Amino acid sequence: MFYEKNKDVKASFDTVVQQGALNYRSKEMPIWCPGCGDFAIAQALVEALNELAIPPKDVAIGSGIGCSGRFPVFIKCYGFHGVHGRALPLATGMKLGNEKLTVFAMGGDGDGLSIGAGHFPHAARRNININYFLFDNSIYALTKGQTSPTADTGTVSKTTPFGSLDNPLNPVLLSLSYGSTFVARAFSGYHHEMKNLMIKAIQHEGFSFLHILTPCVVFNKQKTYELYYDRCKPLPKSHKKSSFDQAMKCAQNQKTLYTGVFYQNSRAALQ
Amino acid sequence: MDITIKFSGTAGQGIQTIGDVLTNTAASTGIHVLNFRSYGAEIRARGNSDATVRLSNTPVSSFTDDIDVLVSTQRNASIVWASAVKQDSIIIFDNDPKQVFDEKDSFLAKLPPGVTLCGVPLTLFSQEITGASKGKNIAALGALIYVLDIPLESCEAEIARFWKRKGDLFVKNNCAILRKAYEYCQTEYLTESYRKKIKVTGKGFPVLSGNQAVAKGALAAKCSIYAGYPITPATPIFEMLAKELPAQKGKVIQTEDEISAISVVLGASFTGARSMTATSGPGFSLMIEQIGLSSMAEVPCVIVCVQRGGPSTGLPTKTEQSDLNIALYGGHGDTTRIILAPTNVSECYSCAIKAFDYAQRYQMPVILLSDFFLANRRETIHETFKKPKKTDTLVKPKSSTQKSFKRFKNTKNGISPMPIPGTEGFYYTTTGLEHNESGTPVYDPENHLAQTDKRFRKLKTALQEINDAEIIGDPKAKIGIVSWGSTTGAVLEAMSLAQSKGISIKVLKTTVLWPLPENSIKELFSSVEKVLIPEMNYQGQLASLLTFVEADKIIRFNVISGIPLTSIDIMQQIEKVNDVLRKE
Numbered sequence: 107m108f109y110e111k112n113k114d115v116k117a118s119f120d121t122v123v124q125q126g127a128l129n130y131r132s133k134e135m136p137i138w139c140p141g142c143g144d145f146a147i148a149q150a151l152v153e154a155l156n157e158l159a160i161p162p163k164d165v166a167i168g169s170g171i172g173c174s175g176r177f178p179v180f181i182k183c184y185g186f187h188g189v190h191g192r193a194l195p196l197a198t199g200m201k202l203g204n205e206k207l208t209v210f211a212m213g214g215d216g217d218g219l220s221i222g223a224g225h226f227p228h229a230a231r232r233n234i235n236i237n238y239f240l241f242d243n244s245i246y247a248l249t250k251g252q253t254s255p256t257a258d259t260g261t262v263s264k265t266t267p268f269g270s271l272d273n274p275l276n277p278v279l280l281s282l283s284y285g286s287t288f289v290a291r292a293f294s295g296y297h298h299e300m301k302n303l304m305i306k307a308i309q310h311e312g313f314s315f316l317h318i319l320t321p322c323v324v325f326n327k328q329k330t331y332e333l334y335y336d337r338c339k340p341l342p343k344s345h346k347k348s349s350f351d352q353a354m355k356c357a358q359n360q361k362t363l364y365t366g367v368f369y370q371n372s373r374a375a376l377q
Numbered sequence: 378m379d380i381t382i383k384f385s386g387t388a389g390q391g392i393q394t395i396g397d398v399l400t401n402t403a404a405s406t407g408i409h410v411l412n413f414r415s416y417g418a419e420i421r422a423r424g425n426s427d428a429t430v431r432l433s434n435t436p437v438s439s440f441t442d443d444i445d446v447l448v449s450t451q452r453n454a455s456i457v458w459a460s461a462v463k464q465d466s467i468i469i470f471d472n473d474p475k476q477v478f479d480e481k482d483s484f485l486a487k488l489p490p491g492v493t494l495c496g497v498p499l500t501l502f503s504q505e506i507t508g509a510s511k512g513k514n515i516a517a518l519g520a521l522i523y524v525l526d527i528p529l530e531s532c533e534a535e536i537a538r539f540w541k542r543k544g545d546l547f548v549k550n551n552c553a554i555l556r557k558a559y560e561y562c563q564t565e566y567l568t569e570s571y572r573k574k575i576k577v578t579g580k581g582f583p584v585l586s587g588n589q590a591v592a593k594g595a596l597a598a599k600c601s602i603y604a605g606y607p608i609t610p611a612t613p614i615f616e617m618l619a620k621e622l623p624a625q626k627g628k629v630i631q632t633e634d635e636i637s638a639i640s641v642v643l644g645a646s647f648t649g650a651r652s653m654t655a656t657s658g659p660g661f662s663l664m665i666e667q668i669g670l671s672s673m674a675e676v677p678c679v680i681v682c683v684q685r686g687g688p689s690t691g692l693p694t695k696t697e698q699s700d701l702n703i704a705l706y707g708g709h710g711d712t713t714r715i716i717l718a719p720t721n722v723s724e725c726y727s728c729a730i731k732a733f734d735y736a737q738r739y740q741m742p743v744i745l746l747s748d749f750f751l752a753n754r755r756e757t758i759h760e761t762f763k764k765p766k767k768t769d770t771l772v773k774p775k776s777s778t779q780k781s782f783k784r785f786k787n788t789k790n791g792i793s794p795m796p797i798p799g800t801e802g803f804y805y806t807t808t809g810l811e812h813n814e815s816g817t818p819v820y821d822p823e824n825h826l827a828q829t830d831k832r833f834r835k836l837k838t839a840l841q842e843i844n845d846a847e848i849i850g851d852p853k854a855k856i857g858i859v860s861w862g863s864t865t866g867a868v869l870e871a872m873s874l875a876q877s878k879g880i881s882i883k884v885l886k887t888t889v890l891w892p893l894p895e896n897s898i899k900e901l902f903s904s905v906e907k908v909l910i911p912e913m914n915y916q917g918q919l920a921s922l923l924t925f926v927e928a929d930k931i932i933r934f935n936v937i938s939g940i941p942l943t944s945i946d947i948m949q950q951i952e953k954v955n956d957v958l959r960k961e
């Protein structure tokens with residue numbers, strides 16, 4: 107029924123199957139809730155890996171704890187689902203251990219910007235040649251709905267029943283100021299763009315940071331698909347990714363959440 | 378001969394340096410040496426610097442409380458330690474301007490009987506050669522090697538080695554100062570009361586500290602990743618590997634904290650790389666969560682914990698053995714781990730190699746417990762260091778098993794083959810969540826029990842394969858000692874002392890503390906009437922662990938002075954136990 111009504115969806119699904127991206131899926135069924143933004147991230151990654159023809163044997167993913175942290179379980183790869191907040195140093199170890207691997211660090215906003223926030227600047231300044239995907243749903247989802255470091259001031263959650271007082275962090279701005287050599291933002295509702303950004307991130311030699319806005323449909327009623335469809339827009343055509351100042355400016359725009367590559371430069375990478 | 382020398386002076390006078398040069402010189406002539414900086418009771422004046430060197434014609438691995446020769450770069454009235462010297466000892470000091478002591482001198486009154494004063498114009502000799510007084514430590518060394526009857530040429534050769542980088546003139550001047558003081562003593566101090574001669578054999582020994590030996594072991598084991606965060610007293614391991622790992626294609630990373638360090642180790646170990654971190658108490662505490670991860674996810678992990686006084690920031694430059702409990706019990710849940718505790722510098726080397734072997738073979742955390750004393754003392758090594766037979770002990774799956782591959786297969790010995798990234802076909806995700814044989818997270822009770830059983834079965838396998846416990850001494854002895862770590866040196870020396878006083882002792886020595894060598898422990902307990910357990914911690918952490926055997930036989934000896942236990946300390950306890958037994 108669905109496919110008959112949505113022929114274009116069927117067609118793109120068929121292409122994906124034909125192209126072999128699904129070979130990158132593991133046998134495990136994702137445990138995410140229907141509608142969770144994380145599905146699209148998984149799908150985009152398998153497509154990106156397939157397009158780049160990186161064999162699963164050379165893919166290593168280190169992840170933290172959270173709904174997002176489960177990610178590697180569902181991918182055909184060598185995965186290490188570690189402890190809360192340590193995806194970055196774990197992935198750093200993987201890359202140092204075997205520099206031939208394509209290494210990812212993955213985790214949520216709580217994982218990467220709260221408990222593990224101390225690792226972010228150092229991974230960036232070392233320019234370790236890994237890809238850090240931050241799954242930002244502005245909520246602690248796995249623990250069922252507490253406020254997170256990217257939640258807006260005033261957010262009502264289970265631990266902030268009267269509204270939170272804290273200012274939200276801006277991951278793109280942080281990453282830029284930490285000295286990341288590749289800084290991009292994607293929205294899991296814009297699948298193709300996200301996949302292409304992943305490809306660019308993987309191709310970048312050095313520390314690639316991809317901030318992914320990914321709605322939690324169960325616990326976050328503020329940061330919804332609707333909100334992001336409304337506010338996410340590609341960076342202006344005139345944007346120069348070589349310009350740090352432009353990147354900083356675009357990153358500070360709170361009304362329009364730009365997607366695309368904010369900044370890229372090259373500097374000796376650690377591996 | 379067995380001579381303990383105390384070097385003393387104000388900080389900046391090169392006191393540690395002449396201790397080191399003497400150590401190297403003596404070692405190069407075949408004398409056994411033990412050197413430890415700032416060892417001894419805290420009677421040091423502010424800004425005072427001291428070092429202790431023990432020389433012997435047989436191997437030594439602990440200190441006594443005696444001072445046979447005191448070497449001071451100060452003038453008589455300001456000589457710290459003068460009141461602590463032994464009867465019939467010799468004091469070398471700066472006698473410039475030359476002064477003659479009269480009988481009632483207050484300095485003489487402080488000294489025990491029979492002390493020989495060996496005053497040398499140290500400052501003058503230095504000034505004569507270099508125009509400055511900085512070389513007076515070298516002059517003191519010249520006098521000392523005369524007293525010890527160590528060949529002048531050996532010391533000159535060591536000076537040339539030691540200061541090679543400073544250039545020829547510097548070396549030449551130092552040798553001239555050395556010779557000047559030596560020859561002065563040769564003419565001034567002829568009688569035997571000025572000599573404490575030690576036999577030189579000519580065949581030299583290498584000298585290493587415990588930290589250096591650990592680093593050497595890691596290099597020999599082909600460690601390829603070191604991740605660390607600086608902390609006293611573990612940092613020298615980091616610094617040495619930072620210099621030497623790159624030459625064998627290894628990598629070193631200074632992480633942002635210890636949590637990150639152990640993460641890097643786990644990530645690297647996951648890819649099959651031999652990796653390690655070294656830390657001390659505060660850093661070790663931060664690592665605990667991931668010791669659990671290493672255990673649960675079955676990823677090899679080597680952690681060196683160089684113990685210092687605790688808790689909290691504690692006593693960073695004092696020795697203690699108080700991290701046994703955290704090594705044994707640190708972490709939540711039922712956690713597997715192997716704990717190795719070397720008892721001397723040579724064993725720091727061999728245990729480091731074993732740590733890598735065991736971490737990979739048993740896919741679990743291996744904790745090497747060193748301590749401040751072991752780490753910082755420099756010691757002559759009289760056996761040749763063996764290179765490891767294998768530098769990869771990971772059990773990997775055979776390619777034919779791809780179809781039926783289960784990463785956490787519940788095998789007979791508990792060890793399941795671990796493929797590494799880059800291997801075609803054996804994909805899996807390891808996780809700190811409880812998981813089934815395939816690695817899928819599951820929480821049912823049967824599986825949790827089966828997998829926990831499997832993980833602990835590896836410890837049973839390990840105990841059969843790695844146990845090195847031995848009972849040394851008189852089989853008929855009624856007093857047993859269980860000792861661990863650096864304290865064992867003093868215990869073994871005390872055993873000989875006791876023997877000479879007619880008290881028989883047997884000692885259980887093991888470098889593997891966990892899995893516990895239960896059979897040897899039970900054997901020792903059942904064969905003696907009392908078991909003395911000396912430890913440098915307050916609670917008696919090993920003694921508490923052993924109460925499951927025969928608690929009423931245990932006699933605890935717990936010291937937290939921060940100063941290494943001596944054979945005399947242990948001997949006193951042995952005598953006490955012996956008295957109790959005699960009365961019973």
Ligand SMILES: Cc1ncc(C[n+]2csc(CCOP(=O)(O)OP(=O)(O)O)c2C)c(N)n1
Pocket residue numbers: 171172173174175190213214215216217218241243245246247248249254
């Ligand atoms: C040391 C530690 N503290 C707390 C937790 C509990 N915990 C698990 S996930 C999580 C937060 C998850 O939020 P986030 O990182 O944003 O991931 P999400 O589930 O939203 O993807 C917390 C607090 C834990 N596992 N470990």
Ligand code: SF4
Pocket residue numbers: 137138139141142143144173174243247248321322323324325
């Ligand atoms: S709780 Fe939220 S983040 Fe977690 S799987 Fe469900 S929708 Fe996704």
Ligand SMILES: [Mg+2]
Pocket residue numbers: 172214215216241242243244245246247254
């Ligand atoms: Mg989140």
